[in-house]
Amino acid sequence: xxxxxxxxxxxxTGFRDGDHGAAFAAFRQSAGRLLAxxxxxxxxxxxxxxxxxAAQAAMAADESGSGSGPDDAAFARGFFxxxxxxxxxxxDDGGSGLLTGYYEPxxxxxxxxxxxxxFPLYGKPHDLVKIDDINRPPGFDPxxxxxxxxxxxxxxxxxxxxxxxxxxxxxxxxxxxxxKDKVEAFxxxxxxxxxxxxxxxxxxxxxYAAKSGHAFTAIGRSLVKEGAxxxxxxxxxxxxxxxxxxxxxxxxxLNRNRSFIFFAxxxxxxPGLGPLGAAKVPLTPLASxxxxxxxxxxxxxxxxSSDSLKINDAPFCRLMIAQDTGSAILGPARADIFVGxxxxxxxxxxxxxxxxxxxxxxxxxLADELTR
Numbered sequence: 056x057x058x059x060x061x062x063x064x065x066x067x068t069g070f071r072d073g074d075h076g077a078a079f080a081a082f083r084q085s086a087g088r089l090l091a092x093x094x095x096x097x098x099x100x101x102x103x104x105x106x107x108x109a110a111q112a113a114m115a116a117d118e119s120g121s122g123s124g125p126d127d128a129a130f131a132r133g134f135f136x137x138x139x140x141x142x143x144x145x146x147d148d149g150g151s152g153l154l155t156g157y158y159e160p161x162x163x164x165x166x167x168x169x170x171x172x173x174f175p176l177y178g179k180p181h182d183l184v185k186i187d188d189i190n191r192p193p194g195f196d197p198x199x200x201x202x203x204x205x206x207x208x209x210x211x212x213x214x215x216x217x218x219x220x221x222x223x224x225x226x227x228x229x230x231x232x233x234x235k236d237k238v239e240a241f242x243x244x245x246x247x248x249x250x251x252x253x254x255x256x257x258x259x260x261x262x263y264a265a266k267s268g269h270a271f272t273a274i275g276r277s278l279v280k281e282g283a284x285x286x287x288x289x290x291x292x293x294x295x296x297x298x299x300x301x302x303x304x305x306x307x308x309l310n311r312n313r314s315f316i317f318f319a320x321x322x323x324x325x326p327g328l329g330p331l332g333a334a335k336v337p338l339t340p341l342a343s344x345x346x347x348x349x350x351x352x353x354x355x356x357x358x359x360s361s362d363s364l365k366i367n368d369a370p371f372c373r374l375m376i377a378q379d380t381g382s383a384i385l386g387p388a389r390a391d392i393f394v395g396x397x398x399x400x401x402x403x404x405x406x407x408x409x410x411x412x413x414x415x416x417x418x419x420x421l422a423d424e425l426t427r
Contacts, residue, residue, distance in 0.1 A: 056350070057099065057387035059415075059425045060143040064136055067358055067414060069372025071132070077342035078356060078374035079113070079131035084336040085354035085378060086110035094334065094353040099387055101352040105421040109138040110354070135374065139416035141358060142425060144388045152388030154361060154371075156407030157246050157345070157381070158400040159260075159329050162239055164232040164251035172233035174240045176249075179264045179317040180229060183213055186268070201268035213267045215313035220306065231261055231320055238298055241309050242291065244316040247381065248330035250323060250396060261318040262330040269313035271382035277311050291405030314382060329393055332379030340395035341366075345379035350387050353377050359390060361411035366403060371411070388413040 064070050088094065089103060089110045096103050116134070144152065165172035184204045186195070192210050195202070203213040214223040232251050234240045243249040247263045275289035284297055298305050321331065329338035332345070334353035344357060355377050364371040375392070384391050390413070394404040417425065 056147055058145045058147070059422075060145055061422060061426045062141045062143050062414060064141060067141055067372075068360055069370070070141075070358060070374070073132070073372060073374065074128040075131040075135060075374045076128055077339055078376060079134055081339040081342040081376040081378065082109075082354070082356060083113045083116075084339070085334055085376060086113045088335060089354040090114075097348065097350045097352050099350045099352070100425060101355055101415065101417060102421060103352055103354075105418045106352075106355055109418060112138060135356065135416060138418060139356065140419055140422035141414040141416055142422060144413040144415055146386065146388050150388075151410040152359075152390070152413040153386075154359060154364060154390055154392060154407055154409050154411045155383075156392045156394050156404030158394045158404040159396040160239070160243055160246055160249045160401060161397045162234060162236075162243070162249060162251060163254070164234055165254045166232060168230070168233050171235055172254075174234045174237045175230040176232050176234065176240060176243065176261055176318050177219075177224060177229045178231050178319065180224060180227065183265055183267075183317065184210060185265075186210070198270060199268040201266055212269075214315070215267055215269050215310075216315045217310040217313070219267070219315050220310065229317075231318055232259075237309070238295060238305070241312075242295075244312075244314075247316065247379075248318075258323055260321045260323050260330055262321050263316060263333075264319035265317045266382075267313070267315040267317075269315070271314045272312040273383060274308050274311050278308070290408065291401070326396075329396060332393075334378040336378055338378060338393045339376070340393060340400065341373060342375055343378040343393040344375045345381045345384050345391035345393070346377040347384050347386055347389055348380035351377050356416040357390065358414040358416065359392075359411050360414070361409045364407060364409035364411065371409070374416075 090107055094103050182204050183201055186200055186202050190210060201213055202210045204210050249261050251259050251261060253259060275294045278284040278297060279286050279289050284293060329340060332338045332343060356374055357377060358374050361371045381391050392407060394400040
């Protein structure tokens, strides 16, 4: 799986000079839920309870109001250096980690179907059920976390993308909103959330509620495999361009990703923050990451370093907090960076696919345990 190697903060390129205020604010966002037992310890052994003291200190600093603001770089750096030890995450295969990016799209939408707005975002259907060790039918694919409960009470596979696009959910009144572009709707599924500018002037947010249960398939990777796209062009921009140039194959390509996302409507309480992540706290741009939910632990800090990834013309070296997950985020040294909201964030997120060094910050006692 992975080996942990103890490091010093002065060995982390860019840490000393970095402004970790946003990461401190994101850590503080998760602290209450961490202390309340809302997060589970993943199989890497990053024990939730080991982080309690740091979470309590973050909340106390917030309450004191002295030197704890997100803009106080010295305080934030001192906080992390005091409470944590950096451990390099070395995958068993000896390879480096991988970073990708995601964002919150902002798109026009309509509350009703019109000639212009024809492609729906759906809410969670009543017959979609979460699968666990208790209700999983014999022989049911263990990778499926959702299924369909039939009228007789039995559980089977839910409709996949192709079946839903063909009308499997038609007439159930599940439509939250309607969009102008089918490819835009598809990429909202990939991102897991969106901010919708409604025709009546309202602004609403949709976030992940559930999924069909089918495995995620990266359509860019499938296009590369068949020779339709070069790997360097298989980012979001390249995929959009290819689909626009081959409209006759659009549905076939999109339906290769059988996974289908269902959404819930949410308010936009703070325009400066992103949607709720899987940890049920708002995501902070360039301070929140999605991790493998089975391996990692929500609410904990990571330092990520990549010489090849440049944002704002500087090599990417940032402290970030695990607050989300995703179907394609698999492995101990794997993260998806939440870049932010809107087209500018999307332009950056869609190009991120870079090797990186991963360091997890853990309390001193846990560091001793993990590096014995």
